[in-house]
Amino acid sequence: MTTDVLEIRDVGKSFGAVTALREVNLTVRKGEIIALLGDNGAGKSTLMNIICGSNPPDRGAVMVDGQRLDSVDAAQRLGVGVVYQDLALAPHLDLAENMFLGNEITTGPFKMLDRARMRREAEEAIQGLGISTLKDVRLPVGRLSGGQRQVLAVARAIKWASQLILLDEPTAALGPKQVDIVLDSIRTAAAQGLGVILVSHDIPNVLKLADRIVILRHGTIVADRSPEGMTVSDVMTVMVGDDA
Amino acid sequence: MTTTLAREETQAPSMPTGLHQLKKILSIRAVQIILVEIVVIAFFFAMSPEGAFLNAANVRGMLLTASQVLLLAIGQAILMSAGKIDISQGAVLILASVASGQVMVALQGSMSPAATLIVGLAVALLIGAVLGAAIGILVGVVGINSLVATLGMLSIATGVAQVATGGVNIFGMPGELSDWFGSVRFGAIPLPVILSLAVIGVIWAVYRLTPWGTHTLATGSNALAARRVGIKTVRNTIGIFIVSSTLAGLAGYIDLARYSTTNISGHLNDSMAAIAAALIGGTALTGGRISFLGAIVGALLAILLQSGLVIINLSPFYQTIAVGAMLLIAVSLDNANRERPGSS
Numbered sequence: 243m244t245t246d247v248l249e250i251r252d253v254g255k256s257f258g259a260v261t262a263l264r265e266v267n268l269t270v271r272k273g274e275i276i277a278l279l280g281d282n283g284a285g286k287s288t289l290m291n292i293i294c295g296s297n298p299p300d301r302g303a304v305m306v307d308g309q310r311l312d313s314v315d316a317a318q319r320l321g322v323g324v325v326y327q328d329l330a331l332a333p334h335l336d337l338a339e340n341m342f343l344g345n346e347i348t349t350g351p352f353k354m355l356d357r358a359r360m361r362r363e364a365e366e367a368i369q370g371l372g373i374s375t376l377k378d379v380r381l382p383v384g385r386l387s388g389g390q391r392q393v394l395a396v397a398r399a400i401k402w403a404s405q406l407i408l409l410d411e412p413t414a415a416l417g418p419k420q421v422d423i424v425l426d427s428i429r430t431a432a433a434q435g436l437g438v439i440l441v442s443h444d445i446p447n448v449l450k451l452a453d454r455i456v457i458l459r460h461g462t463i464v465a466d467r468s469p470e471g472m473t474v475s476d477v478m479t480v481m482v483g484d485d486a
Numbered sequence: 487m488t489t490t491l492a493r494e495e496t497q498a499p500s501m502p503t504g505l506h507q508l509k510k511i512l513s514i515r516a517v518q519i520i521l522v523e524i525v526v527i528a529f530f531f532a533m534s535p536e537g538a539f540l541n542a543a544n545v546r547g548m549l550l551t552a553s554q555v556l557l558l559a560i561g562q563a564i565l566m567s568a569g570k571i572d573i574s575q576g577a578v579l580i581l582a583s584v585a586s587g588q589v590m591v592a593l594q595g596s597m598s599p600a601a602t603l604i605v606g607l608a609v610a611l612l613i614g615a616v617l618g619a620a621i622g623i624l625v626g627v628v629g630i631n632s633l634v635a636t637l638g639m640l641s642i643a644t645g646v647a648q649v650a651t652g653g654v655n656i657f658g659m660p661g662e663l664s665d666w667f668g669s670v671r672f673g674a675i676p677l678p679v680i681l682s683l684a685v686i687g688v689i690w691a692v693y694r695l696t697p698w699g700t701h702t703l704a705t706g707s708n709a710l711a712a713r714r715v716g717i718k719t720v721r722n723t724i725g726i727f728i729v730s731s732t733l734a735g736l737a738g739y740i741d742l743a744r745y746s747t748t749n750i751s752g753h754l755n756d757s758m759a760a761i762a763a764a765l766i767g768g769t770a771l772t773g774g775r776i777s778f779l780g781a782i783v784g785a786l787l788a789i790l791l792q793s794g795l796v797i798i799n800l801s802p803f804y805q806t807i808a809v810g811a812m813l814l815i816a817v818s819l820d821n822a823n824r825e826r827p828g829s830s
């Protein structure tokens with residue numbers, strides 16, 4: 243019985259002449275929070291797209307729970323939840339509808355929506371994360387603040403993920419109080435046993451949150467270590483390397 | 487626990503709840519239109535000679551027109567909820583009625599009347615469905631803007647109908663088409679109206695009660711988000727165009743049943759009227775919102791104005807002006823006072 247939720251083996255990816263990723267190996271354990279760092283163009287987005295199945299690698303493999311992850315459908319099936327930077331929410335639909343979008347609960351031979359149950363479960367999912375900022379699950383998402391939307395997107399990813407969640411810049415453009423709420427919900431997800439990979443430029447908060455930091459440079463992993471004892475400038479130095 | 491800040495904010499604390507409730511109801515677009523319609527009906531009733539506006543024949547005529555226009559308006563509202571539009575509905579209606587009419591004229595005598603009528607209906611619906619699928623593929627798969635795709639279809643379907651008929655309307659429908667369907671009434675209500683309302687009822691139920699409607703609204707609200715959560719947006723797009731065009735095909739069949747002939751130059755403004763009805767009723771062109779009731783009462787408003795102006799001996803051209811003004815007022819109110827999105 244392994245405690246690994248994700249195994250990336252020797253992954254490589256090129257775009258024409260540009261090698262975006264080369265010989266990337268990474269293992270994520272249950273409940274572990276990994277921060278993926280790197281300068282612009284280092285390959286973070288490419289790696290995230292590979293892990294969420296939207297852009298398969300040229301070489302190597304991504305394995306979740308012993309099975310190969312090679313498409314968005316496979317990622318969903320294998321329990322990988324994604325919080326996209328644009329959040330992927332429908333502003334006209336309410337919280338509960340967004341929480342269950344594409345995964346609606348239906349009953350009976352006519353596949354009728356069970357709205358009452360979806361609302362109840364959406365409330366439970368939000369309360370389970372200790373989030374007090376989202377009270378009315380019937381409120382259209384367009385009425386929420388940026389922070390509330392971010393929290394909702396995280397809550398949705400956690401609800402549907404059973405192995406791993408990926409977050410792309412989850413705290414960009416948020417106020418300090420909202421950042422705390424989002425970071426707390428990520429901690430709660432990890433405490434529930436999910437692996438977490440996040441891309442963030444907020445290095446001070448990342449150093450507090452992450453169990454491991456993984457630094458990409460020119461498409462290869464140049465550091466994979468505990469944040470213990472690292473300062474922001476240590477991280478920056480590794481990120482930019484000799485280019486600085 | 488489910489009361490929220492944002493909801494309470496809209497509720498002035500000093501206002502008695504009864505008054506607040508009333509204000510809330512009056513803020514619903516469909517209710518506003520119904521109130522306008524009551525005034526319009528009273529006005530034309532009072533102004534028409536011997537109240538002819540509300541005599542059985544005129545009411546029946548308005549209802550029959552409604553049985554067609556409502557189908558188009560509902561199709562349009564569904565497309566608009568997904569951020570799409572269809573300006574080819576009228577042309578699809580004409581082509582469906584031409585094909586259906588030609589088939590029924592050819593078949594009558596060689597088949598039982600009932601079978602002829604059913605085949606005719608199937609042809610009308612099938613033409614609608616096939617053309618709708620073609621538009622849906624152009625929009626969803628090829629990625630052509632729906633206005634452009636249906637502009638092309640408008641031209642093609644109109645042209646094919648004219649080529650097929652040589653520009654001359656088809657006469658000689660089986661008499662049963664009118665006797666058994668077009669002229670049948672239950673009390674004051676013509677059978678085509680009942681059929682139309684039943685079809686709309688089923689579509690409403692499927693839209694509101696199954697994931698289809700939510701997925702359609704999500705596609706209109708944020709197409710990328712819809713794709714990312716795994717909604718088959720291409721399939722949804724093709725599906726809603728099939729629904730809209732099949733409704734146009736049904737309206738074409740009702741046209742044949744009503745007049746026992748085609749009307750190949752009579753429906754070119756139908757799409758615009760249907761779009762206006764949906765917009766007046768509070769459905770937004772930008773997607774994410776729909777009001778079925780609004781589209782229905784919006785369509786009725788245009789019909790009431792058209793018929794009333796004729797009856798009081800004013801040029802029906804004023805109707806065109808009135809509908810245009812209503813449309814602009816409705817959309818202006820909409821922008822000034824955004825209601826809860828996605829509500830009906």
Ligand SMILES: Nc1ncnc2c1ncn2[C@@H]1O[C@H](COP(=O)(O)OP(=O)(O)O)[C@@H](O)[C@H]1O
Pocket residue numbers: 257260261262280281282283284285286287288289
């Ligand atoms: N779709 C693409 N087509 C061509 N080159 C790409 C594409 N996506 C990324 N790249 C290149 O791959 C490298 C890594 O990019 P990316 O993964 O976006 O880095 P990061 O997210 O760390 O800034 C860059 O050199 C970038 O220009």
Ligand SMILES: [Mg+2]
Pocket residue numbers: 283286287288
């Ligand atoms: Mg990037």
